[in-house]
Amino acid sequence: MQKKKIELELINAEHAIIEEMNKHLKVFSKIKDDYLRDRFDDVRDACRRILDNLQKKKKRYKTVKQNQILISNELSTADLLSYSKTKLSGLVSALGGPEGHFAIVARSLSIPTIVGVKNLLGDLKDNENIVLDGEKGLIIKNPSIPTINYYKKKIEDQKTSDKKLNFLKNTTPFTKDRQRIRIEANIDSPNEAKESMKIGVDGIGLFRSEYLFMNKKRIPSENEQFTYIKKTLNYLKGKPLTIRTLDVGNDKKVPSIEKFLSKSPNPALGLRAIRLTLAFPKIFKRQISAILRASKFGNIRIMLPMISNVSELLEVRKLIREVESELNKKKIKVSGDALKIGALIETPAAALISESLAQNCDFLAIGTNDLTMYTLAIDRGDEEVAKIYDPAHLSVLRLIKMSSDSARKFKIPISVCGEMAGDTMFTSLLLGMGIDTLSMSISRILKVKQFLTQINSKEVSKICNKILQENDNLLIKNKLKAYYDKIYSELG
Secondary structure (H helix, E strand, O other): OHHHHHHHHOOOHHHHHHHHHHHHHHHHHOOOOHHHHOOHHHHHHHHHHHHHHHOOOOOOOOOOOOOEEEEEOOOOHHHHHHHOOOOEEEEEEOOOOOOOHHHHHHHHOOOOEEEOOOOOHHHOOOOOOEEEEOOOOEEEEOOOHHHHHHHHHHHHHHHHHHHHOHHHOOOOOEOOOOOEOEEEEEEOOHHHHHHHHOOOOOOEEEEEHHHHOOOOOOOOOHHHHHHHHHHHHHHHOOOOEEEEOOOOEOOEOOHHHHOOOOOOOOHHHOOOHHHHHHHOHHHHHHHHHHHHHHHHHOOEEEEEOOOOOHHHHHHHHHHHHHHHHHHHHOOOOOOOOOOEEEEEEOOHHHHHOHHHHHHOOOEEEEOHHHHHHHHHOOOOOOOOOHHHOOOOOHHHHHHHHHHHHHHHHOOOOEEEOOHHHHOHHHHHHHHHOOOOEEEEOHHHHHHHHHHHOOOOHHHHHHHHHHHOOOOOHHHHHHHHHHHHHHHHHHHO
């Protein structure tokens, strides 16, 4: 029909496509069934892609050449993911803190990153030669030849060190006294699931589902989400995939959802994570439906972010039952097994009621990044206070121990999936608290596996008990450092 209109009415192809799309919109808008009505998103997306090709639209992101360092006033996580396929050598952002989501994702991609340098940004020029030391937080302008050679050698030494760990890729993680520790990966995409399998993970402890929503003008359709999850499961070959339901808000921006929200005076304390999805049940049910449909292709667990009371858990279970019923009516098959549902402990409130949560969950997980932030009342993305962000603070450690004890009391699994899990400075302490599942960035897995081989579980349990009795945070850090140094001296 549109081909004839183009020929007879002399309209261009773009106009014809828009006209056809609008015609379908009228048809779909009259459909009462939500599932079928939402299929128009797929039609609209296809039309937009065709239009982009016809108009030869270019990506708004610049191509980054090899050995270039990207410097910006502020980079979002969505921006980073758009650049991640390029050959970035490093990132510098004027704003943000080292424990913000942007910095965390950058580390997971093994990209050297420095954030919170707004006072220095004006001194850096395009195409200027610099050395970026992500470990020490150094930016060296116009480095001398000896400095360049020093860092070249450091890079080669790191590559050699990483190669030495390759023998651990397919090994099962055990402590020195043969306690089995589960090592899982934190991922953002199906391709990262594929990479994690190459180093022998026990599964995916954190799948950040929100990254499918980023850099999109519209909310992904159910079919898009389903395909995304199914692809991830195919790589895992039966190993568990723990999907964190949509966790947006604060420093994780999703324009397609933000347009429905009023501006919050404090986004970190506003409508985010589970609060947001329960406020917009249609968005949440679409995601749950995609998860349920994908569940017959693998082992899926649902993890709920920012849970602060049992009523939220019960409401989620009710919504899941509703979605299951809707799928059954449409004769759409899902897994015969009930999906395991867990709460992500990220606030002091959740830790303090962890016993009640444990009674109503299949598992618990601890997000140490947000837990530290909310416990200490520090915005981890704010460079002004980032220096006092301290996961080793006694209050944080006691909340972790409380949550671990609750899980053991009700005999359900518990894991840590925050940055602490991949930091060998804290490995022994977490094991001493009774945590036997650690989920981390892929880049840190082999180092943690190596560290575990020298840890004695009974010994770290005693150390942990002593640390939790301390009142001085400096003494806590000194004890952690002393044991850390002891282990690495034994590793040689």
